[in-house]
Amino acid sequence: MSHAPTGLPFARTDVLADGTAVVTIGGSWTLDSTLPPIVVKGDRVKVVADELTAFDSSLPAWLYANFKNIRQLDLAALPARLQSLVQMAEKASFTDTHAHDTGFLEHFGTWGVESGSSWGRAFEHIGHTTLGFLRMLVGRAKINWSDFKLELQTAGVDALPIVALLGFLTGLIMAYVGLIQLRLVGATVYVANLVSLAMTREMGALMTGIIACGRTSTAYASQLGSMNVSQETDALRALGINPIEYLAVPRILAVTLMVPLLAVFATFIGVFGGMVVACAGDLSIEQYLTQAVRAITFKSFLVGVIKSVAFGFIAAWAGCYRGSVAKRSALGVGEAATSAAVLGITFIVISDAFFAVIFNLFDL
Amino acid sequence: MNSTDILTCSDLAIGHGSHVIMDRLNLSLPAGKILAIVGPSGCGKSTLMRALGGLDEPLGGTTTLMGVDLNSADGLRRQDILRQTGFLFQGSALFSSLTLRENIEMPMREFLKAPRKEIRQLAEYKLALVGLADAMDKLPSEISGGMAKRAGIARAMALDPAVIFLDEPSAGLDPVSSGRLDELILRLREAFGTTVVLVSHEIPSILRTADFCVYLDPDTGTMAAYGPPKSFLQAGQPPKVHAFFSQARFD
Numbered sequence A: 001m002s003h004a005p006t007g008l009p010f011a012r013t014d015v016l017a018d019g020t021a022v023v024t025i026g027g028s029w030t031l032d033s034t035l036p037p038i039v040v041k042g043d044r045v046k047v048v049a050d051e052l053t054a055f056d057s058s059l060p061a062w063l064y065a066n067f068k069n070i071r072q073l074d075l076a077a078l079p080a081r082l083q084s085l086v087q088m089a090e091k092a093s094f095t096d097t098h099a100h101d102t103g104f105l106e107h108f109g110t111w112g113v114e115s116g117s118s119w120g121r122a123f124e125h126i127g128h129t130t131l132g133f134l135r136m137l138v139g140r141a142k143i144n145w146s147d148f149k150l151e152l153q154t155a156g157v158d159a160l161p162i163v164a165l166l167g168f169l170t171g172l173i174m175a176y177v178g179l180i181q182l183r184l185v186g187a188t189v190y191v192a193n194l195v196s197l198a199m200t201r202e203m204g205a206l207m208t209g210i211i212a213c214g215r216t217s218t219a220y221a222s223q224l225g226s227m228n229v230s231q232e233t234d235a236l237r238a239l240g241i242n243p244i245e246y247l248a249v250p251r252i253l254a255v256t257l258m259v260p261l262l263a264v265f266a267t268f269i270g271v272f273g274g275m276v277v278a279c280a281g282d283l284s285i286e287q288y289l290t291q292a293v294r295a296i297t298f299k300s301f302l303v304g305v306i307k308s309v310a311f312g313f314i315a316a317w318a319g320c321y322r323g324s325v326a327k328r329s330a331l332g333v334g335e336a337a338t339s340a341a342v343l344g345i346t347f348i349v350i351s352d353a354f355f356a357v358i359f360n361l362f363d364l
Numbered sequence B: 001m002n003s004t005d006i007l008t009c010s011d012l013a014i015g016h017g018s019h020v021i022m023d024r025l026n027l028s029l030p031a032g033k034i035l036a037i038v039g040p041s042g043c044g045k046s047t048l049m050r051a052l053g054g055l056d057e058p059l060g061g062t063t064t065l066m067g068v069d070l071n072s073a074d075g076l077r078r079q080d081i082l083r084q085t086g087f088l089f090q091g092s093a094l095f096s097s098l099t100l101r102e103n104i105e106m107p108m109r110e111f112l113k114a115p116r117k118e119i120r121q122l123a124e125y126k127l128a129l130v131g132l133a134d135a136m137d138k139l140p141s142e143i144s145g146g147m148a149k150r151a152g153i154a155r156a157m158a159l160d161p162a163v164i165f166l167d168e169p170s171a172g173l174d175p176v177s178s179g180r181l182d183e184l185i186l187r188l189r190e191a192f193g194t195t196v197v198l199v200s201h202e203i204p205s206i207l208r209t210a211d212f213c214v215y216l217d218p219d220t221g222t223m224a225a226y227g228p229p230k231s232f233l234q235a236g237q238p239p240k241v242h243a244f245f246s247q248a249r250f251d
Helices: A058-067 A080-090 A104-137 A145-184 A188-229 A232-238 A243-280 A285-295 A298-324 A330-361 B045-052 B075-083 B100-111 B116-129 B145-156 B175-192 B203-209 B229-233 B239-250
Strands: A010-015 A021-029 A044-055 A072-074 B005-016 B019-030 B034-038 B060-065 B085-088 B163-167 B195-199 B212-217 B222-227
Touching: A021 A058, A044 A058, A058 A080, A058 B116, A080 B116, A080 B175, A104 A243, A104 A298, A145 A188, A145 A243, A188 A232, A188 A243, A188 A285, A188 A298, A188 A330, A232 A243, A243 A285, A243 A298, A298 A330, B005 B045, B005 B195, B019 B045, B019 B060, B019 B212, B019 B222, B034 B045, B034 B203, B045 B060, B045 B163, B045 B195, B045 B212, B075 B085, B085 B145, B100 B116, B100 B145, B116 B145, B145 B163, B145 B175, B175 B195, B175 B203, B203 B229, B212 B229, B212 B239, B222 B229, B222 B239, B229 B239
Parallel strands: A021 A044, A044 A072, B034 B195, B034 B212, B085 B163, B163 B195
Antiparallel strands: A010 A021, B005 B019, B005 B060, B212 B222
């Protein structure tokens, strides 16, 4: 039972001889006021409002929250307009929709099932993408070729400045670190071998793949995620067009073609970056270039190109996949972009390790 | 303008960019009344509602809401007035990453000093009013268009606004929900004196709820009639208005 001075909202409970709880409400009930707590026992309640001075929707909300489960609720003594507002809400069903508490095991189980189905969806998407490529090769796929041309530009040509900058700095850093160590054994001339071999076999492809993840994957995840939100992908399905073929295949194809070219570009820029440091130190340009040309073999060049094709595919696929399964909300699109970059980079590094083992086995 | 008028416009011109789609619009609405804006599709009903509600600047003329000229009012005053209004947009405009309950709680948390528990019970009540007591913890992507519409109405009512603007509130609702919505609008007006401005094509619903109706004529680029909706069914109205109401009622 609670009481408050006139003006503030209050509720008082009296129990009659027959067990009926009479709740007297009064004062001024506004959205900003602190509403009185009430505990009512029994299943017969009568509400009276003799001392009520003013109210807004806070009062019907309070009545609804506290008395919705009372079996015999008598609101007849309330003003008609207040009664009607409570009754309007009561017309809805009162199923308790509060989430039940879940234990650790249930959480763990749910996580396991969701992770499993997420991997399942990923493999399904890879399968559909592969099918899309095969259908494209036999000329049966509906491909948005205007997207393909646009993506050659945005994923390829537009990425040249950032690829050049990062490639140059990578070569420069490697040469700087290498020079310090090689100077200890008097073999500074081999810094050219170090930089050119590392850029050709490894860093050119890896850096370009990571740039593609940060730049292109996230863009694709956002684009396709937004299309998911606005049901554009549903509209494509309704038109009998496979969204993976129409949207994902041209993007993946464009990036898979452009990343190797960018990787080769990054390799040369990186070798140049190394040359700047090497020549500022102990080597002449001629020495550096002679050593670099000796170090770069066709095999190592091929290794770099094969890797960059795979990295390009992974970066574009990660973006398209995460975009296509994005939740239909602004938050979902953001999450898709983030997870596309994470998924792409993780897969690129894993596949790089895988390539190292394979190439070692085949003596490449 | 009468002292009891909560909303007025005089010589109002509305449009997109610099393109005028309606002009010479003059109307005034007393507090606690329900105004319906009707007309053929694409005639500028929603644009007029947005201008009346202060969301868009008109291309000419003036609008006043609660006695304040929204176009000349400073930012804070304008914000203060807008806080006393509620809007339901055509696409519901629910925040997609929040549950329905959180969508309703959001303006309450921003503007009310009430404790969390009370905000929660207020939100649950508003959702129950529109028949969504069972869907409080769902995301907008998990509900139907009609349910999203009703959740949008609950959010528009969150702060007990003095004026509610509803853009096609019954579009996508089944006849029972549509009838419930009419009842809700009438009860809100009765209980709190809420003024309602709605855009609708549902003539039976307009005849049931609205006190005033404005018909926008795209051919002349201005309003063809303004008055009680039932009068639009009577002889003496512009033929276009009479035909629109009679045909829609027949449908």
